[in-house]
Amino acid sequence: MAIGFIKRVFTFGKPPEEQPTSPGAIEEVAAASPNVGTVAGAEDVVPAVPVADAELPIAADPVLPVEVETAGGPADDIEQAVEETGTESPQGSEAEIPEVLASEGPADEVVAPVIEKIEAVEAFEPAPPETPVETDEEVEPPVAALEADQGAGSPVLPKGFATVEERPREEAPVAKPKLSWFQRLKAGLSRTSSHLTGQIAALFTKRKLDEETLQDLEDLLIQADLGVETAMRVTDTLSAERYGKDVTGEDVTRIMAAEITKVLKPVAKPLELDLSHKPHVILVVGVNGTGKTTTIGKLAAKLSGAGLKVMVAAGDTFRAAAIEQLKIWADRTGSEFIGTKLGADAAGLAYEAFKQAQEKKSDILIIDTAGRLQNKTELMAELEKIVRVLGKLDPDAPHTVLQTLDATTGQNALQQVEIFRNVAGVNGLIMTKLDGTARGGILVAISAKHKLPVYFIGVGEGVDDLEPFEAEEFAEAIAGLSH
Numbered sequence: 001m002a003i004g005f006i007k008r009v010f011t012f013g014k015p016p017e018e019q020p021t022s023p024g025a026i027e028e029v030a031a032a033s034p035n036v037g038t039v040a041g042a043e044d045v046v047p048a049v050p051v052a053d054a055e056l057p058i059a060a061d062p063v064l065p066v067e068v069e070t071a072g073g074p075a076d077d078i079e080q081a082v083e084e085t086g087t088e089s090p091q092g093s094e095a096e097i098p099e100v101l102a103s104e105g106p107a108d109e110v111v112a113p114v115i116e117k118i119e120a121v122e123a124f125e126p127a128p129p130e131t132p133v134e135t136d137e138e139v140e141p142p143v144a145a146l147e148a149d150q151g152a153g154s155p156v157l158p159k160g161f162a163t164v165e166e167r168p169r170e171e172a173p174v175a176k177p178k179l180s181w182f183q184r185l186k187a188g189l190s191r192t193s194s195h196l197t198g199q200i201a202a203l204f205t206k207r208k209l210d211e212e213t214l215q216d217l218e219d220l221l222i223q224a225d226l227g228v229e230t231a232m233r234v235t236d237t238l239s240a241e242r243y244g245k246d247v248t249g250e251d252v253t254r255i256m257a258a259e260i261t262k263v264l265k266p267v268a269k270p271l272e273l274d275l276s277h278k279p280h281v282i283l284v285v286g287v288n289g290t291g292k293t294t295t296i297g298k299l300a301a302k303l304s305g306a307g308l309k310v311m312v313a314a315g316d317t318f319r320a321a322a323i324e325q326l327k328i329w330a331d332r333t334g335s336e337f338i339g340t341k342l343g344a345d346a347a348g349l350a351y352e353a354f355k356q357a358q359e360k361k362s363d364i365l366i367i368d369t370a371g372r373l374q375n376k377t378e379l380m381a382e383l384e385k386i387v388r389v390l391g392k393l394d395p396d397a398p399h400t401v402l403q404t405l406d407a408t409t410g411q412n413a414l415q416q417v418e419i420f421r422n423v424a425g426v427n428g429l430i431m432t433k434l435d436g437t438a439r440g441g442i443l444v445a446i447s448a449k450h451k452l453p454v455y456f457i458g459v460g461e462g463v464d465d466l467e468p469f470e471a472e473e474f475a476e477a478i479a480g481l482s483h
């Protein structure tokens with residue numbers, strides 16, 4: 001019983017379960033806290049308790065030492081009482097304590113005063129806080145007052161801490177604003193425009209316009225795939241307006257955009273559909289990989305989205321993936337699909353597709369074709385045959401022959417138009433992959449040379465990445481100007 005009381009002196013104000021029990025933990029607490037052992041009267045007693053058995057005062061508890069020391073009363077008495085019991089032993093061991101504490105009768109008598117003192121300590125109530133002296137100095141408000149100010153549950157933490165509530169909330173993902181077509185076009189053509197305008201800006205740094213500069217500009221525009229004709233148009237206009245004067249890169253890009261617009265305007269036409277034909281047949285040709293199948297999918301999406309009944313035919317019987325790819329596009333766009341087995345006669349499929357589309361009263365039939373230029377003779381023969389068999393069902397069919405051109409191929413695209421125009425009677429163009437190429441200028445050269453309508457341009461693989469071709473906005477995008 002007595003040892004229990006002694007323990008209680010040291011565990012004052014702390015529930016036992018919170019106290020360190022391992023020697024190491026105790027030492028840590030003692031070392032970490034200057035208060036341990038400094039409690040009046042307790043400082044000499046602490047070491048006397050065997051470590052393993054002790055429930056040491058929790059050094060971190062600032063209340064006990066302060067109260068006991070400043071109150072001035074009971075703690076001093078305890079010290080005295082402990083001295084009287086002879087329990088004080090700076091180097092005390094476990095054996096020394098039971099000598100006194102374990103004794104019956106007289107020992108209780110000896111310990112009784114100690115108990116009284118302990119009880120006095122427990123019963124001790126700190127004096128009410130003194131009324132603060134009024135001063136002119138700004139007194140920091142007590143924490144409780146601050147808490148009250150901020151409302152319950154908003155503790156004021158020391159500097160360097162923050163409550164979880166104060167943690168900045170992660171911004172909810174903001175839906176990306178949908179870019180306008182011009183913004184997408186400009187972004188798609190940014191490589192072409194930055195390449196071109198960068199070179200122009202480098203050429204026109206503080207230079208008066210002279211013959212040499214004009215020649216350099218012409219070379220630069222030709223190298224940018226714009227073609228000799230357009231390059232000369234730009235330099236002629238620039239010379240007429242600014243010869244001998246200071247010219248900035250921006251002056252040049254503005255004149256260039258205006259001249260490109262003039263070249264493109266006559267070819268920027270809408271794709272006319274004669275819906276008196278049931279169906280209006282669109283044959284899509286072009287070198288493999290130029291984007292025929294993808295473009296058919298994009299066109300089908302636009303047309304079926306407009307409420308037209310669309311059928312697509314997988315006339316590229318040369319490549320299994322092309323058939324599968326077109327089937328996926330048909331499913332995606334709600335179009336009818338007709339295909340045949342790999343290696344089958346493409347003209348036979350085109351004929352069958354036309355018949356079925358007529359029977360089903362489709363508005364539009366779009367026929368995909370193979371594009372392997374490596375076997376040019378065979379390919380050309382196949383294309384000629386397709387055109388021939390379609391003509392048997394309708395002398396005007398195919399009503400539109402579209403050629404896809406891959407912008408990344410640059411000058412090569414000029415020859416491709418030449419070839420397919422002669423064989424398949426191409427009467428309209430779609431340029432794909434204008435996104436991410438520095439060679440978008442080729443469309444200007446093709447337009448100037450072939451003067452074929454350019455109906456659409458592709459600036460990505462997505463279903464929405466095909467837009468009607470507009471001369472002015474294309475010219476401005478290629479020159480990096482704002483619309």
Ligand SMILES: Nc1nc2c(ncn2[C@@H]2O[C@H](COP(=O)(O)OP(=O)(O)OP(=O)(O)O)[C@@H](O)[C@H]2O)c(=O)[nH]1
Binds near residue numbers: 289291404
């Ligand atoms: N970045 C970009 N990629 C495109 C565009 N149009 C098509 N493509 C991609 O170009 C690749 C070839 O496209 P296809 O539609 O298969 O070309 P194809 O002419 O049908 O090819 P073959 O079937 O081999 O004759 C595919 O990976 C398309 O996703 C475009 O405008 N921009």
